Amino acid sequence: MMVKQERAVRTRQILVRAAAESFARDGFALASLTMISRRAGVSTGALHFHFASKRALADAVLHEAAAALERTTCRADRAPDPLRALVEATHGLMDGIVGDAVVRAGFALSGDPARTRGDVDLRQQWQRWIERTLQRAEWEGRLAEGTSCAQIAPTVVAATVGFEVLGCRDPDWLTRRKIDRFWELMLPRLTDGATARG
Amino acid sequence: MMVKQERAVRTRQILVRAAAESFARDGFALASLTMISRRAGVSTGALHFHFASKRALADAVLHEAAAALERTTCRADRAPDPLRALVEATHGLMDGIVGDAVVRAGFALSGDPARTRGDVDLRQQWQRWIERTLQRAEWEGRLAEGTSCAQIAPTVVAATVGFEVLGCRDPDWLTRRKIDRFWELMLPRLTDGATARG
Numbered sequence: 001m002m003v004k005q006e007r008a009v010r011t012r013q014i015l016v017r018a019a020a021e022s023f024a025r026d027g028f029a030l031a032s033l034t035m036i037s038r039r040a041g042v043s044t045g046a047l048h049f050h051f052a053s054k055r056a057l058a059d060a061v062l063h064e065a066a067a068a069l070e071r072t073t074c075r076a077d078r079a080p081d082p083l084r085a086l087v088e089a090t091h092g093l094m095d096g097i098v099g100d101a102v103v104r105a106g107f108a109l110s111g112d113p114a115r116t117r118g119d120v121d122l123r124q125q126w127q128r129w130i131e132r133t134l135q136r137a138e139w140e141g142r143l144a145e146g147t148s149c150a151q152i153a154p155t156v157v158a159a160t161v162g163f164e165v166l167g168c169r170d171p172d173w174l175t176r177r178k179i180d181r182f183w184e185l186m187l188p189r190l191t192d193g194a195t196a197r198g
Numbered sequence: 199m200m201v202k203q204e205r206a207v208r209t210r211q212i213l214v215r216a217a218a219e220s221f222a223r224d225g226f227a228l229a230s231l232t233m234i235s236r237r238a239g240v241s242t243g244a245l246h247f248h249f250a251s252k253r254a255l256a257d258a259v260l261h262e263a264a265a266a267l268e269r270t271t272c273r274a275d276r277a278p279d280p281l282r283a284l285v286e287a288t289h290g291l292m293d294g295i296v297g298d299a300v301v302r303a304g305f306a307l308s309g310d311p312a313r314t315r316g317d318v319d320l321r322q323q324w325q326r327w328i329e330r331t332l333q334r335a336e337w338e339g340r341l342a343e344g345t346s347c348a349q350i351a352p353t354v355v356a357a358t359v360g361f362e363v364l365g366c367r368d369p370d371w372l373t374r375r376k377i378d379r380f381w382e383l384m385l386p387r388l389t390d391g392a393t394a395r396g
Contacts, residue, residue, distance in 0.1 A: 026311055113225035113228065114224070114227050155384075158361045165359060166355070181353060182353045182356070190383075
């Protein structure tokens with residue numbers, strides 16, 4: 001009985017991963033359940049046992065992607081200060097997009113008009129974390145005179161979303177050097193060059 | 199005869215505009231020819247007379263959007279220096295996305311996995327113009343010591359693409375203030391604060 005349950009959990013995981021690969025490459029509208037079950041090496045009957053619809057599969061992918069993003073930002077929160085947390089989380093996000101089809105699909109689905117919006121939106125989750133972290137930097141007096149979270153956050157969110165969107169199609173956008181360069185341009189402006197580079 | 203031709207040209211324009219609204223809102227996969235002809239107030243027969251397929255309609259929208267983007271960047275090229283051209287073109291692009299369904303649809307289609315890639319890609323067109331303009335700024339000695347077009351261009355492209363992507367779903371992202379703030383953060387770093395604010 002135990003073995004059977006374990007096998008069901010494993011099959012579910014394989015299906016979510018196969019679905020993520022399809023969603024990331026083809027978008028929600030073109031991804032097909034037949035192709036996903038074939039890619040997973042699982043019968044369509046087994047797929048339907050686990051997931052009632054393509055929509056249910058997309059929701060499962062999104063929930064896993066949201067959990068992965070949450071892990072990335074939690075890890076970054078342990079950095080010695082919020083500005084370093086931003087840099088670390090950005091690298092973690094981009095590594096996730098390059099290396100993990102679930103994260104890649106999660107962001108693609110969050111921006112896909114073919115999927116009517118659900119409760120999980122990875123871009124919004126990312127935006128909220130950026131805003132919270134910059135707010136913390138402001139409260140701790142780490143931002144340059146005259147700058148504030150409200151002034152900076154849209155630029156940081158837009159730039160990182162831009163790297164994410166471009167990188168989903170071409171991983172060359174997500175090299176460590178490009179992301180480092182972005183922060184090298186931004187950080188001194190945010191901090192007057194004082195705290196963040198130390 | 200002339201009147202008939204003029205009417206045909208006008209019908210085609212109405213169809214392209216109706217298609218742009220559908221593509222921008224629903225994405226390529228979900229947009230339907232029936233809905234587009236209804237939105238245009240044109241019979242499906244007339245639609246098929248002008249466009250053989252949804253793909254052909256999408257190509258027409260993309261070509262018009264590419265021409266609009268080209269007009270925006272040409273206008274910006276007349277600015278007194280390349281850094282001001284960047285600022286002006288960014289505002290022009292964002293105004294286009296807010297105010298013109300063809301531009302909005304053009305960018306959405308350029309990033310839509312449901313549309314197999316064609317010859318027009320607005321993000322690539324935008325990226326090439328940014329690179330060309332930053333290259334010109336470098337040649338003219340307008341960039342800060344130690345910076346170069348190659349170092350800066352990816353950040354500028356990613357940030358503007360991010361504003362575009364977020365703004366297609368929520369025009370609040372494209373207010374003049376947010377875009378100005380972006381350039382206020384970036385320009386002093388690119389130029390050492392010397393030339394661009396003058």
